[in-house]
Amino acid sequence: MNYPSIPPFDLDAANNARTRQNQLTKPPGSLGRLEEISIRLAGMKADPCPSVSSKAVIVMAADHGIASEGVSAFPAEVTKQMVMNFLRGGAAVNVLARQAGASLTIVDIGVASDFDPSLSGLLHRKVAHGTLNMARGPAMTRTEGEKAIVVGMDVLAGAAENGLDLIATGDMGIGNTTPSSAIAAVLTGLPVAAVTGRGTGLTDAGLAHKVKVIERAIALNKPDPKDAMDVLCKVGGLEIAGLAGVMIAAAARRIPVVVDGFISTAAAMIAVGLVPDVRNYLFGSHESVEIGHRVMHKHLGLTPLINLNLRLGEGTGAVLTFHLIEAASRIIREMATFAEAGVREQG
Amino acid sequence: MNYPSIPPFDLDAANNARTRQNQLTKPPGSLGRLEEISIRLAGMKADPCPSVSSKAVIVMAADHGIASEGVSAFPAEVTKQMVMNFLRGGAAVNVLARQAGASLTIVDIGVASDFDPSLSGLLHRKVAHGTLNMARGPAMTRTEGEKAIVVGMDVLAGAAENGLDLIATGDMGIGNTTPSSAIAAVLTGLPVAAVTGRGTGLTDAGLAHKVKVIERAIALNKPDPKDAMDVLCKVGGLEIAGLAGVMIAAAARRIPVVVDGFISTAAAMIAVGLVPDVRNYLFGSHESVEIGHRVMHKHLGLTPLINLNLRLGEGTGAVLTFHLIEAASRIIREMATFAEAGVREQG
Numbered sequence: 001m002n003y004p005s006i007p008p009f010d011l012d013a014a015n016n017a018r019t020r021q022n023q024l025t026k027p028p029g030s031l032g033r034l035e036e037i038s039i040r041l042a043g044m045k046a047d048p049c050p051s052v053s054s055k056a057v058i059v060m061a062a063d064h065g066i067a068s069e070g071v072s073a074f075p076a077e078v079t080k081q082m083v084m085n086f087l088r089g090g091a092a093v094n095v096l097a098r099q100a101g102a103s104l105t106i107v108d109i110g111v112a113s114d115f116d117p118s119l120s121g122l123l124h125r126k127v128a129h130g131t132l133n134m135a136r137g138p139a140m141t142r143t144e145g146e147k148a149i150v151v152g153m154d155v156l157a158g159a160a161e162n163g164l165d166l167i168a169t170g171d172m173g174i175g176n177t178t179p180s181s182a183i184a185a186v187l188t189g190l191p192v193a194a195v196t197g198r199g200t201g202l203t204d205a206g207l208a209h210k211v212k213v214i215e216r217a218i219a220l221n222k223p224d225p226k227d228a229m230d231v232l233c234k235v236g237g238l239e240i241a242g243l244a245g246v247m248i249a250a251a252a253r254r255i256p257v258v259v260d261g262f263i264s265t266a267a268a269m270i271a272v273g274l275v276p277d278v279r280n281y282l283f284g285s286h287e288s289v290e291i292g293h294r295v296m297h298k299h300l301g302l303t304p305l306i307n308l309n310l311r312l313g314e315g316t317g318a319v320l321t322f323h324l325i326e327a328a329s330r331i332i333r334e335m336a337t338f339a340e341a342g343v344r345e346q347g
Numbered sequence: 348m349n350y351p352s353i354p355p356f357d358l359d360a361a362n363n364a365r366t367r368q369n370q371l372t373k374p375p376g377s378l379g380r381l382e383e384i385s386i387r388l389a390g391m392k393a394d395p396c397p398s399v400s401s402k403a404v405i406v407m408a409a410d411h412g413i414a415s416e417g418v419s420a421f422p423a424e425v426t427k428q429m430v431m432n433f434l435r436g437g438a439a440v441n442v443l444a445r446q447a448g449a450s451l452t453i454v455d456i457g458v459a460s461d462f463d464p465s466l467s468g469l470l471h472r473k474v475a476h477g478t479l480n481m482a483r484g485p486a487m488t489r490t491e492g493e494k495a496i497v498v499g500m501d502v503l504a505g506a507a508e509n510g511l512d513l514i515a516t517g518d519m520g521i522g523n524t525t526p527s528s529a530i531a532a533v534l535t536g537l538p539v540a541a542v543t544g545r546g547t548g549l550t551d552a553g554l555a556h557k558v559k560v561i562e563r564a565i566a567l568n569k570p571d572p573k574d575a576m577d578v579l580c581k582v583g584g585l586e587i588a589g590l591a592g593v594m595i596a597a598a599a600r601r602i603p604v605v606v607d608g609f610i611s612t613a614a615a616m617i618a619v620g621l622v623p624d625v626r627n628y629l630f631g632s633h634e635s636v637e638i639g640h641r642v643m644h645k646h647l648g649l650t651p652l653i654n655l656n657l658r659l660g661e662g663t664g665a666v667l668t669f670h671l672i673e674a675a676s677r678i679i680r681e682m683a684t685f686a687e688a689g690v691r692e693q694g
C-alpha cells in the first residue's frame with residue numbers, strides 16, 4: 001500500500017514563532033504550554049504566525065465482533081443508535097463541536113447494522129458489517145484494513161477541500177476499548193492488564209474477563225509488533241483503521257491533528273507505526289480515565305493538554321482542546337510586542 | 348464593615364442537575380469534571396440547567412511599595428505601561444477575553460502613577476498611589492483596605508447591571524506575587540519559602556532575597572491569621588482587596604467566580620476569610636507555576652481545571668477556562684437523554 005509523503009516539520013517557522021513569543025508583552029515563558037503549542041503549530045503549518053479558523057471533527061463508527069464476548073457494559077446495537085443521535089445533534093460531540101465552531105463529519109465505516117442509504121448527514125463508507133471476533137481469528141483481512149485506511153484518507157481529503165486548519169478525531173463503536181487495549185499491549189510490549197480499563201463502565205469481574213479475552217486474542221493471532229498493519233488487521237477495528245487514515249492524510253497536508261482519547265490514540269499508534277513522520281502533526285488532547293492512555297501517550301511522545309477524567313470518546317476531549325490551540329494561535333497573532341506597546345522589558 | 352449576605356448553594360438544583368447528567372446519552376460519569384462543573388453551576392445559580400452567556404473579566408491594577416526592595420524582575424513603571432497596553436487591546440488577557448466573548452473591565456485601584464482622568468476605557472477608582480513598603484510598616488490603613496474592597500464590590504455591581512453569568516478575576520501590579528506569598532504564608536501557617544516563587548522570572552539569588560523580604564514584613568507587622576482584614580491591610584495589596592470585593596459581591600448575586608492565578612487566589616483567601624460562604628461560588632481555574640498556588644487551592648478546597656504552566660496573571664488562566672465551564676453548561680442544556688434519543692441504557 002502506498003502512503004502519501006509527509007512534509008518535514010518547518011524548523012524555521014517554529015524558531016521564528018519562538019522568537020516572537022519572547023517579544024510579546026509578557027514575561028518570557030509565562031504563557032507556558034500555550035507558547036509551546038504556538039511553536040509546534042508554526043512548524044506544522046510552516047507559518048510563524050499560524051491561524052486556526054477552519055476546524056473539523058471526524059467521527060468514525062464501527063462495530064466489533066469481540067463485543068459478543070461480553071466485553072462492554074453496553075449492547076452492540078447502541079453503536080447504530082448513537083450514530084442516529086449524532087445525526088440528530090443530541091450527543092456530546094455535537095454539543096462541543098457546535099461550541100467550538102467546528103464542522104462534524106460522521107462516517108459509517110463498519111457499523112454492523114445497515115443504515116437507509118438515503119439517510120443524509122452520514123458518510124456511507126461501510127467496509128464491512130463490523131469486524132470478526134478477534135478471540136477466534138483475525139478481526140479483519142488485510143484488504144479490509146487497507147480499504148478502511150483509504151476511506152479515512154478520502155474522508156480527510158473531502159473535509160480539507162475548502163481549507164482546514166485543525167482536525168479532531170473521534171470514534172463510536174461498542175466494544176472498541178478492547179481492540180485499543182490489544183493494540184497498546186502489542187505495540188508497547190506491556191502486559192494486557194496494564195493497558196486495559198473499564199471502558200464505558202465494567203465491573204471488577206467484567207474487567208478481569210476483558211483482560212482474558214484480549215490475552216486470548218493476542219495469543220491466537222500473534223500480531224507482529226514490528227508490522228502495524230498486521231496488528232491493526234488482527235486485533236484492531238475498522239474505525240481505528242479509518243482514523244489512522246485520517247491522520248496520515250492530514251499530516252500529508254500539514255493539517256494538525258488533535259488526537260482524542262483511548263481509541264483515537266490507538267489509531268495514532270497505528271498511523272505512526274505505518275508512517276512515522278505523522279507523529280510531527282499530532283497534538284495529545286486529554287488524559288483519559290482508561291489506564292492504558294498514559295502509556296500510549298508516552299509511546300507517542302505526546303503530552304495531553306487537559307485531564308478532566310473524561311472517558312467518552314466521540315472526539316469530545318479533542319474538540320474541547322481546540323479552544324486552547326486556537327488561544328495559542330491568537331496569542332502569537334494578536335498580542336502586542338514590547339516595542340509596539342512601549343512596555344519596558346525585563347531587567 | 349458590612350458585607351452582603353451570601354445565598355445558600357442550592358442543593359435541589361444541584362441534585363436535579365446530577366440526575367439529568369445520568370439520563371444524557373453517554374455512560375454515566377464519562378464526562379468527568381464537566382459533569383461536576385455543571386452540578387456546581389446548578390447549585391450556584393439555583394438553576395438545574397444553568398446557562399453561561401454573559402461573561403466578564405475584571406482586572407484590578409495597583410502598585411506595591413515593596414517593589415522598591417527589588418522583589419520583581421520588572422521595574423514598577425511597567426504596571427502603568429501594561430494598563431495602557433490593556434486599554435489598547437494588546438495584552439494576553441485582551442486576546443483571550445475576545446476569544447471567550449467576554450467583556451473586559453480594567454480598574455486603576457492603586458497604580459502609583461497618574462492616568463489622564465479623561466482616559467476612556469479605564470475605571471478611575473484609585474484608592475492610593477500604590478501601597479506602602481510592607482517591609483517597613485503596614486502596606487495600607489484599614490480605611491484604605493475597606494475602601495478598596497468597596498471599589499471591588501461597586502465594580503462588580505456595575506458589571507452585573509445587565510445580567511452576568513460568569514466572572515473571571517485578573518490582576519496587574521509589578522511586585523504583587525510578594526504580598527500574595529505573604530498572605531498565603533500567614534493564612535496557611537506555612538514557612539514563607541514554601542509559598543514563594545520566582546514571579547515574573549527571578550534568579551535564585553532574587554528568590555532568596557524575596558523570601559527574606561517577606562519574612563521581615565511578616566515579623567514586623569505581625570498580621571493576625573484569624574483576621575483576614577488585618578492580613579490584607581498589613582501585607583496585602585490594593586488590587587488584592589479589590590478582587591476580594593469583586594468575589595464577595597459576585598457570590599451575593601449567585602454569579603460564579605473563576606479565580607485566576609496566584610494573586611487572584613490570594614484575594615480569594617482574603618474574601619473567604621472575610622465572608623466564608625463566598626467559597627461556594629468559586630471555581631479554581633489553573634494551577635500556576637508559582638509553588639504557593641497549590642497550597643492556596645488546598646486551603647480553599649478548590650481543584651483547578653487545567654495546568655498549562657501559566658504564570659502571567661491578568662486573568663488569563665481564568666478566562667481560558669470559561670470555555671470548559673460553558674461546555675459543562677451546554678452539555679447539560681443541549682444533549683439528548685437516552686429516552687429522547689431512543690438509545691438503550693447500560694445493562
